[in-house]
Amino acid sequence: MSLLGGGILKGMAVTLRNFVGSYFDRDRLTTNDYAWRAGDSLPQHAGEYPKEEGEQLRDTTTVSQYSRNFPMLLHDEGEAMDTIRCVACQICERECPPQCIYIEKSTEKMERGGNKAQFYPAKFDIDVSVCMSCQICVEVCPFDAIVMNSQFELSTSNRFGGLLLRRDDLLKSNGYYHKIHPEEAAARDRRMAEEKAAKEAKKKAAAEAARKKAEEKAKAEAEADDKKQEDTQ
Amino acid sequence: MSPDLVRDILIATVPLMVIFPTLFAFTTWLERKALARIQNRIGPNKVGVPLTRYGGRFSLFGLGQPLADGIKMLFKENIVPRDADRLFHLLAPILALIPAMLVLCFLPIEFPWTESLLPVQAFLLDGAVIFFFAITGLNTLAIFMAGWASRNKYSLLGGMRAIAQMVSYEIPLVLSAVVVVMMVGSLNAAEIANAQAGWNWFVFTPWGLAAFVIFFIASLAETNRSPFDLPEAESEIIAGYFTEYSGFKFALFFLGEYIAMFAISGLAVTLFLGGGAGPGIATLPWLSAMWFIAKIFALIAVMIWLRGTLPRLRVDQLMGFAWKFLLPLSILNILVAGFAHFIPQENIVSKVAVWVVSLGILYMAAKGLNQLNRPNVRPRDYKYAE
Numbered sequence: 001m002s003l004l005g006g007g008i009l010k011g012m013a014v015t016l017r018n019f020v021g022s023y024f025d026r027d028r029l030t031t032n033d034y035a036w037r038a039g040d041s042l043p044q045h046a047g048e049y050p051k052e053e054g055e056q057l058r059d060t061t062t063v064s065q066y067s068r069n070f071p072m073l074l075h076d077e078g079e080a081m082d083t084i085r086c087v088a089c090q091i092c093e094r095e096c097p098p099q100c101i102y103i104e105k106s107t108e109k110m111e112r113g114g115n116k117a118q119f120y121p122a123k124f125d126i127d128v129s130v131c132m133s134c135q136i137c138v139e140v141c142p143f144d145a146i147v148m149n150s151q152f153e154l155s156t157s158n159r160f161g162g163l164l165l166r167r168d169d170l171l172k173s174n175g176y177y178h179k180i181h182p183e184e185a186a187a188r189d190r191r192m193a194e195e196k197a198a199k200e201a202k203k204k205a206a207a208e209a210a211r212k213k214a215e216e217k218a219k220a221e222a223e224a225d226d227k228k229q230e231d232t233q
Numbered sequence: 234m235s236p237d238l239v240r241d242i243l244i245a246t247v248p249l250m251v252i253f254p255t256l257f258a259f260t261t262w263l264e265r266k267a268l269a270r271i272q273n274r275i276g277p278n279k280v281g282v283p284l285t286r287y288g289g290r291f292s293l294f295g296l297g298q299p300l301a302d303g304i305k306m307l308f309k310e311n312i313v314p315r316d317a318d319r320l321f322h323l324l325a326p327i328l329a330l331i332p333a334m335l336v337l338c339f340l341p342i343e344f345p346w347t348e349s350l351l352p353v354q355a356f357l358l359d360g361a362v363i364f365f366f367a368i369t370g371l372n373t374l375a376i377f378m379a380g381w382a383s384r385n386k387y388s389l390l391g392g393m394r395a396i397a398q399m400v401s402y403e404i405p406l407v408l409s410a411v412v413v414v415m416m417v418g419s420l421n422a423a424e425i426a427n428a429q430a431g432w433n434w435f436v437f438t439p440w441g442l443a444a445f446v447i448f449f450i451a452s453l454a455e456t457n458r459s460p461f462d463l464p465e466a467e468s469e470i471i472a473g474y475f476t477e478y479s480g481f482k483f484a485l486f487f488l489g490e491y492i493a494m495f496a497i498s499g500l501a502v503t504l505f506l507g508g509g510a511g512p513g514i515a516t517l518p519w520l521s522a523m524w525f526i527a528k529i530f531a532l533i534a535v536m537i538w539l540r541g542t543l544p545r546l547r548v549d550q551l552m553g554f555a556w557k558f559l560l561p562l563s564i565l566n567i568l569v570a571g572f573a574h575f576i577p578q579e580n581i582v583s584k585v586a587v588w589v590v591s592l593g594i595l596y597m598a599a600k601g602l603n604q605l606n607r608p609n610v611r612p613r614d615y616k617y618a619e
Binding site for chain 2: 004008011012014015016018019021022023028029
């Protein structure tokens with residue numbers, strides 16, 4: 001026979017344990033990552049919001065690597081616009097549930113990194129006052145060009161223009177991505193390398209097959225020629 | 234009215250109007266802090282001494298937060314829905330605050346400055362307990378008024394829930410207080426407190442303990458505190474009856490709610506926890522008021538703790554709990570109190586026997602009621618699936 005109201009007492013014991021524990025065990029605190037540390041080290045333990053003026057950084061790298069809020073555009077090493085990954089395919093624009101992405105395709109194609117020449121976004125705007133941080137754009141992007149940023153200090157004095165991020169605000173290097181989301185970025189790079197290798201292998205195999213086919217054809221033709229010659233003789 | 238009487242009335246009442254709203258501000262901070270810690274957060278810790286930069290160096294655990302909230306509330310826009318009943322929309326928050334403030338006068342807190350003012354010691358009123366319940370009943374009206382005047386479905390739903398809940402829980406609340414009135418033979422709050430002088434608190438008797446628990450649960454429901462916060466359930470009906478309130482009117486509701494919490498905790502302290510009784514009051518009489526307020530805060534702390542622990546009840550559970558569990562139990566408790574009163578308790582054996590028998594009866598009854606109220610749950614048969 002269980003004690004009447006025992007469940008309530010049990011629950012109260014749990015909350016009491018959390019209440020007391022949060023004063024002694026800093027690791028319990030879940031919201032303590034909102035802090036700035038000198039150097040590049042990400043804070044692992046409790047800190048508090050920057051108290052001194054000038055301690056806040058625009059590109060905040062101080063939150064947990066699992067935090068995300070709004071999308072950003074990636075470019076590879078080099079000049080941002082020369083190595084932008086986005087090819088203005090507009091899939092993200094169409095998939096975005098709140099329709100906060102606006103893309104304008106360039107008129108001429110641009111070559112980057114030895115790949116086939118592609119279009120690039122002449123305009124790429126994200127209205128972060130509309131964005132709901134769902135990450136669907138990241139999931140649908142076939143070029144790994146858009147990923148989530150964790151920058152959170154986005155307050156502006158202008159709620160219309162200030163919250164409309166332009167292409168150049170959104171462009172971040174892959175190195176920055178590695179800095180804020182090391183695990184995710186490493187996994188993504190690994191996957192991209194594998195895909196590239198698989199693609200090249202496939203290409204090679206296809207080329208090989210084509211070469212073989214051509215050889216066989218040549219052989220068959222040669223044989224046919226021989227036969228023809230024999231026939232005529 | 235003679236000028237002296239006016240002066241005495243002011244001296245007796247104005248401090249109440251100052252002390253309790255100040256405590257309210259402190260309590261909101263305390264509640265936010267405690268709830269945060271329960272959820273392993275830090276809670277407000279930035280706002281410190283006003284007008285210092287960032288509040289950083291003198292943040293004082295965020296004690297300046299209530300002040301900042303108050304200033305924000307005062308300067309916010311007062312929005313009234315276009316189709317709202319403007320007069321009642323305005324009156325509702327005022328009516329919510331007045332009864333809560335009014336009943337504070339009936340609490341037998343012995344402030345040092347009221348000693349010389351015997352004629353206006355409002356708590357000498359002979360029907361104080363009855364008056365308390367009568368006045369706090371007005372609160373229901375204020376809440377329904379707010380719900381009705383807002384002309385908003387959610388507000389109206391909140392108001393209707395509030396009426397059902399507050400009317401239902403008033404009954405166990407009063408019935409559990411009746412036990413104490415029976416034993417003391419008086420409705421006078423000061424006399425009830427005096428009857429518990431020393432350590433003879435009623436909570437240390439079997440019937441008093443049961444009544445205190447019932448009273449505390451019912452008072453949670455009366456003040457719309459979690460887990461009985463259905464009238465203002467954020468996740469269900471936005472904010473219930475104060476969905477359409479903003480700025481200072483909202484602040485008034487908020488203040489009224491917390492003052493009502495103080496008042497009903499004060500009544501619980503008077504009825505069960507010995508009023509201002511406590512160590513050291515014989516030598517330092519002003520400690521009595523301190524003890525009283527400390528006991529109120531102990532109860533408020535438990536309320537906050539419960540809020541951080543329990544999920545909200547469903548509407549039918551809420552009603553069932555009042556009518557099918559608390560009401561029979563509080564009636565039974567009256568009988569148990571009579572039993573405990575008439576059994577002679579000369580030696581320790583008979584005292585223990587009374588304790589065991591009384592609590593045994595009450596516990597078995599509670600257990601039985603719990604069994605009876607168990608919902609008839611059977612495996613669900615799916616008509617269309619599979």
